[in-house]
Amino acid sequence: MKPLEQLVRKNIWSLAPYSSARDEYSGKEAHVFLDANENPYNDPYNRYPDPLQRDLKAQITKVKGIPAEMIFLGNGSDEAIDLPYRIFCEPGRDNVVAIEPTYGMYRVCADINNVEYRPVLLDERYQLYADQLLAATDEHTKIIWICSPNNPTGNSLDRDEILKVITGFQGIVIVDEAYSDFSSQKPLRMELAAHPNLIVLNTFSKAWGLAAIRLGMAFASPDIIAIYNKVKYPYNVNLLTQRQAMEALKDPFETDKWVKLLLGERTRLMAAFAELPICEKVYPTDANFFLAKMTDAQKIYDYLVDRGVIVRNRTRVQLCQNCLRITIGMKGENNELLSALRQYN
Numbered sequence: 001m002k003p004l005e006q007l008v009r010k011n012i013w014s015l016a017p018y019s020s021a022r023d024e025y026s027g028k029e030a031h032v033f034l035d036a037n038e039n040p041y042n043d044p045y046n047r048y049p050d051p052l053q054r055d056l057k058a059q060i061t062k063v064k065g066i067p068a069e070m071i072f073l074g075n076g077s078d079e080a081i082d083l084p085y086r087i088f089c090e091p092g093r094d095n096v097v098a099i100e101p102t103y104g105m106y107r108v109c110a111d112i113n114n115v116e117y118r119p120v121l122l123d124e125r126y127q128l129y130a131d132q133l134l135a136a137t138d139e140h141t142k143i144i145w146i147c148s149p150n151n152p153t154g155n156s157l158d159r160d161e162i163l164k165v166i167t168g169f170q171g172i173v174i175v176d177e178a179y180s181d182f183s184s185q186k187p188l189r190m191e192l193a194a195h196p197n198l199i200v201l202n203t204f205s206k207a208w209g210l211a212a213i214r215l216g217m218a219f220a221s222p223d224i225i226a227i228y229n230k231v232k233y234p235y236n237v238n239l240l241t242q243r244q245a246m247e248a249l250k251d252p253f254e255t256d257k258w259v260k261l262l263l264g265e266r267t268r269l270m271a272a273f274a275e276l277p278i279c280e281k282v283y284p285t286d287a288n289f290f291l292a293k294m295t296d297a298q299k300i301y302d303y304l305v306d307r308g309v310i311v312r313n314r315t316r317v318q319l320c321q322n323c324l325r326i327t328i329g330m331k332g333e334n335n336e337l338l339s340a341l342r343q344y345n
């Protein structure tokens, strides 16, 4: 890895961050707070929340096994995806490399930040080759994006190939593990200590069932996290979100229960799809969704919409022609989908 100072944009490296009242005094002993121009009434919503979400991070450490100084929390993974562009990529000059097909936000954030996006096609099994990704980089490549289990394909990418990318690249490698709670593979976040150029993304939006509160996580070296914290909005995670996440983390077994249920339903739904005459192929998955190649994805999608059942039509995505992406729902929802498809002709 190149020294961080060479990877980070000059203006960010030398940035003096905004210092809020709550940064300057964060002790718990004081009882009169007249420092932040808050309204003294309407407790507890009158007070600015903890800008570094310390209590919440302490809970996350227990569940995820990552120390607090290696955790960034943001307004969804969206913030954790956008910030590395603003931290590392000089607009109009630097570029990023990513697998294709994958999650759309990596490209949207590249476009917003005026950073060249270089997609590298996966093979027909939706696997990556480290050598191909590395060959797409040049001296202006700051980030390589990998998503595993991948969206929309659902499969986990070959762990050894991912590690080859991480060790073979001089810049930052970001592995999005939004779906790792559904996978039996060992998560890459466990390898952070050995790889200072690795950033791993997790989210509360999927297994935790908290998409509405907008809370995403980035795990990385303390040096990288310190830069994330310098660039983020001071109060990027609001009090309601912090509290709701704390509640969920108190009972991680609830999440485990949901995951087990969903994995059971996934097995059942995939087996049923394999039997449908209009389904040509069900792709292996490690996530809470799967990809199915249909005889005519657009027609079947429209038919399902008419019946009030919405799946994701991915037919226009490269390597996903005629594919629908099916999120695993509750048993009754999955049955509605199946019975509609069985009546399709």
Ligand SMILES: *Cc1c(COP(=O)(O)O)cnc(C)c1O
Residues within 6 Å of the ligand: 075, 076, 077, 078, 079, 103, 147, 151, 176, 178, 202, 203, 204, 205, 206, 211, 215, 216
């Ligand atoms: C759903 C998803 C996320 C979650 O994004 P949030 O902003 O945290 O809701 C992140 N990455 C991938 C690949 C996803 O599919």
